[in-house]
Amino acid sequence: EAGVVQSPRYKIIEKKQPVAFWCNPISGHNTLYWYLQNLGQGPELLIRYENEEAVDDSQLPKDRFSAERLKGVDSTLKIQPAELGDSAVYLCASSLEWDNEQFFGPGTRLTVL
Amino acid sequence: AQSVTQPDIHITVSEGASLELRCNYSYGATPYLFWYVQSPGQGLQLLLKYFSGDTLVQGIKGFEAEFKRSQSSFNLRKPSVHWSDAAEYFCAVGSNTGKLIFGQGTTLQVKP
Numbered sequence: 045e046a047g048v049v050q051s052p053r054y055k056i057i058e059k060k061q062p063v064a065f066w067c068n069p070i071s072g073h074n075t076l077y078w079y080l081q082n083l084g085q086g087p088e089l090l091i092r093y094e095n096e097e098a099v100d101d102s103q104l105p106k107d108r109f110s111a112e113r114l115k116g117v118d119s120t121l122k123i124q125p126a127e128l129g130d131s132a133v134y135l136c137a138s139s140l141e142w143d144n145e146q147f148f149g150p151g152t153r154l155t156v157l
Numbered sequence: 158a159q160s161v162t163q164p165d166i167h168i169t170v171s172e173g174a175s176l177e178l179r180c181n182y183s184y185g186a187t188p189y190l191f192w193y194v195q196s197p198g199q200g201l202q203l204l205l206k207y208f209s210g211d212t213l214v215q216g217i218k219g220f221e222a223e224f225k226r227s228q229s230s231f232n233l234r235k236p237s238v239h240w241s242d243a244a245e246y247f248c249a250v251g252s253n254t255g256k257l258i259f260g261q262g263t264t265l266q267v268k269p
Contacts, residue, residue, distance in 0.1 A: 048200070075255065086161075086247050086259025087201070100256060135200060142255030148193075148200035 046070070048149035050136050056155045062124035065152045069117070069138030076113055077146060078121050079135040087135055093119065094142065123154075131156045159184050161250050163260035170238050171268045178233040178263050180248030189251035190231040192222055195262075196244045204246075207231065218242070243267045 049068040057063050069076050074095050079087035090109070092100040095116035104111065108127070113119040123130055133153050137146040160183045170176055182188055189208050193201040205216025212224040222233045231248060248260045 084166075084261065086249070086261050087257075088259070089256055092255065100254065137201075139255075143189075143251075143253075145203055145206065146257065148202070150198065150200045 048136055048138055048147055050134075050149040050152055052152055053150060054153050054155075056157065057126055058157050059128055060125040062122065063126050063154060064123075065121045065134050065136075065154075067119045067121070067136030067149060069119070069136070070147055073138035073140055073147075074116070075139045075142045075144075075146075076119050077137040077139075078111060078119070079137065079148075081133040081135055081151070083132070090121070092142070099142075126154075126156045128156050130154060159250055159252060159258045161248050161258055161260035163246075163248055163263050165263050166261070167264045167266070169266040169268060172240050173237050176233075176235045176238045176242070176265070178246050178248075178265070180231045180233065180260060181229050182231065182248070182250045183229065184250050184252075186253065190222075190224060191249040191251065191257065192216065192220070192231075192233050193247045193249060193259075194218075194244050195247065201247065204233070238265075238267055240267045240269065 076093040078090040081087045091104045093113045096113050111121045133151040135151045136149045139146045162181045191206045192204040195201045204220050205214045207214045207224045214222050245262045247262045249257045
């Protein structure tokens, strides 16, 4: 069974540019999460989806970040415009339901110059 | 507010020695507790979890953890560390809404 797939694995952009990350969860998993992991820190939840509905986006900086999960499967996280402080690893995770084990993808490492 | 504290940022042990990684949590209700491991460039892998029942939980790769409600702790242990265990370890508490709160992690270095 394939795990959570994320792309790209690495992205380098200049500040003020837009960037997008893509996540394909494990087949059949209804719940999808985006986490932000700063260097030397644990992951922090940005947004959680139940199918196509964002049920917890309280930590998502909505002035520059947006996310979508069309058809309740794949998801895209976008930053526009990117700032230097956005340099981090963006992790996607999925679970069967909200109270089940979360499976993590390898992450996208973003560097903003 | 929910929080997780991992007091040790970095730990070095010799191969074959025992290991204990500390985790303390703050949560108002009965917590769901997790330990994840992250190798460089990899995603997080679940080692073990505690939801209820037996307070000594067995996980993968020979790890175990003990939930102690009186101490608000969920320490991870392994009797004999292998070089391949070198990684970053995260303790997390899960709320009844599915949100995971992670500690800042403990980096394990294994000496040959």
